[in-house]
Amino acid sequence: MSGDLGSLGADATPDQVVCHVDMDCFYAACERLREPALEGQPLVVGMGYESDEAHGAVATASYEAREFGVESAMAISEALERLPRKVEAARDPELDVEEAGFYRPVDLDFYNEVADEVKAILHDAAEVVREVSIDEAYLDVTDRVRWDEVETFARDLKERIEAEVGVAASVGVAPTMSAAKIASDYDKPDGLVVVEPGEVREFLAPLDVAEIHNVGPVTARQLRDMGIETAGDLAAADPERVRDTFGERGLEVRRYARGEDPREVTPVGEPKSLSRESAFTEATDDSERKREKVRALAADVADRAQREGALYRTIGIKVVTPPYDVNTRAESLPGPVDDPDLLESTALDLLEEFDDDRVRKLGVRVSKLDFAESDQASLAGFEGASGEDSGGADADDPAEDNRADGDAGTDDPVDDSDGRDAPESPDGQRSLRDYE
Numbered sequence: 507m508s509g510d511l512g513s514l515g516a517d518a519t520p521d522q523v524v525c526h527v528d529m530d531c532f533y534a535a536c537e538r539l540r541e542p543a544l545e546g547q548p549l550v551v552g553m554g555y556e557s558d559e560a561h562g563a564v565a566t567a568s569y570e571a572r573e574f575g576v577e578s579a580m581a582i583s584e585a586l587e588r589l590p591r592k593v594e595a596a597r598d599p600e601l602d603v604e605e606a607g608f609y610r611p612v613d614l615d616f617y618n619e620v621a622d623e624v625k626a627i628l629h630d631a632a633e634v635v636r637e638v639s640i641d642e643a644y645l646d647v648t649d650r651v652r653w654d655e656v657e658t659f660a661r662d663l664k665e666r667i668e669a670e671v672g673v674a675a676s677v678g679v680a681p682t683m684s685a686a687k688i689a690s691d692y693d694k695p696d697g698l699v700v701v702e703p704g705e706v707r708e709f710l711a712p713l714d715v716a717e718i719h720n721v722g723p724v725t726a727r728q729l730r731d732m733g734i735e736t737a738g739d740l741a742a743a744d745p746e747r748v749r750d751t752f753g754e755r756g757l758e759v760r761r762y763a764r765g766e767d768p769r770e771v772t773p774v775g776e777p778k779s780l781s782r783e784s785a786f787t788e789a790t791d792d793s794e795r796k797r798e799k800v801r802a803l804a805a806d807v808a809d810r811a812q813r814e815g816a817l818y819r820t821i822g823i824k825v826v827t828p829p830y831d832v833n834t835r836a837e838s839l840p841g842p843v844d845d846p847d848l849l850e851s852t853a854l855d856l857l858e859e860f861d862d863d864r865v866r867k868l869g870v871r872v873s874k875l876d877f878a879e880s881d882q883a884s885l886a887g888f889e890g891a892s893g894e895d896s897g898g899a900d901a902d903d904p905a906e907d908n909r910a911d912g913d914a915g916t917d918d919p920v921d922d923s924d925g926r927d928a929p930e931s932p933d934g935q936r937s938l939r940d941y942e
């Protein structure tokens with residue numbers, strides 16, 4: 507017993523070898539693949555960028571451009587002040603061509619193709635891969651390498667990505683996911699940092715608190731106000747004091763600062779279906795109660811689909827009648843939708859068949875999911891001749907690929923784990939992903 511309420515204890519951090527791979531200035535690296543002349547040049551890739559214009563935001567900047575102070579999420583207009591375009595610098599006698607750079611618009615389709623090639627190599631290198639963004643993944647290589655071989659393994663992996671795809675990766679290896687992520691960032695670009703078990707706390711100690719997993723800018727500021735500037739300060743802080751200010755979440759980040767991280771690398775994938783179910787305390791044939799439950803479940807599922815960015819093509823229900831007879835019914839739609847009203851009415855229609863039955867449990871499920879962006883998110887989009895007025899998701903919505911517009915400033919625990927498998931529904935039922 508450590509007697510420390512802020513510690514999980516020695517066994518709580520899984521015994522694993524985690525490799526975190528993050529590509530260097532990824533969009534810029536992709537641009538250089540098809541335009542090798544951009545190699546070694548200051549290069550800015552802009553979201554919403556158009557040549558000769560100054561609108562949009564910086565998605566990424568090559569390391570040469572970063573030396574001019576250009577960084578992700580900065581307005582293109584500001585980037586241009588720090589780093590003018592080459593063409594303009596060549597024309598303007600006041601400007602120095604050497605102090606200018608190249609600008610390119612984002613081409614996400616191309617970057618996804620490159621990312622797929624990288625990911626294929628990662629899946630070949632490890633059994634378990636958690637892809638967390640277009641250019642970033644965790645690998646669990648516990649069963650593949652010992653600690654004394656891990657540096658060679660990581661170097662080989664970097665070389666293979668460079669040789670086969672032509673882009674550079676930074677790799678961090680550590681016994682925890684959070685330390686591996688920090689390690690990959692530690693010596694960018696072209697970094698390779700190995701933090702062995704037993705070294706994690708020491709490795710983290712000098713880092714700014716803001717670098718700790720789940721510490722956002724607001725928490726970091728509050729911690730600094732308390733005189734806690736580094737991970738080492740937080741690791742050594744009185745747990746009672748941390749809990750008084752931040753609650754349990756504070757203790758959690760304190761544990762991260764101490765190198766304790768209970769997370770295991772698990773793959774994320776797009777679910778095949780999303781569902782919720784809920785039981786009655788006692789079987790009922792009251793049709794209004796059944797309908798009420800289906801409405802609530804449908805709203806829950808619709809909500810979850812929206813949060814996941816999932817459109818659905820099939821809506822289904824599950825009806826369990828005593829003792830344990832499981833009945834499922836489903837209806838397919840002409841195209842994928844995000845339409846909570848349709849979800850509810852379809853589920854209720856399907857329920858009608860069971861109007862007179864005694865029911866102990868009900869479930870609602872959507873399947874044939876589609877995660878592609880679509881502006882035809884309501885059924886009207888499929889029924890109407892041209893899909894106008896679909897009333898669905900706005901094509902201008904800032905989507906994932908729109909991060910350059912500024913994802914800084916949120917405080918939050920953007921945990922890599924996405925809560926997709928949130929096991930409990932509000933009434934305590936486990937979610938039923940695939941109940942057929």
Ligand code: DCP
Binds near residue numbers: 533641694912
């Ligand atoms: N991205 C974006 N908007 C942001 C941040 C990133 O569009 N605000 C995009 C462009 C990046 C890609 O995501 O190339 C990967 O993000 P990273 O944070 O990994 O940044 P880079 O790979 O560009 O640079 P680094 O070498 O620091 O990893």
Ligand code: MG
Binds near residue numbers: 528
């Ligand atoms: Mg990157």
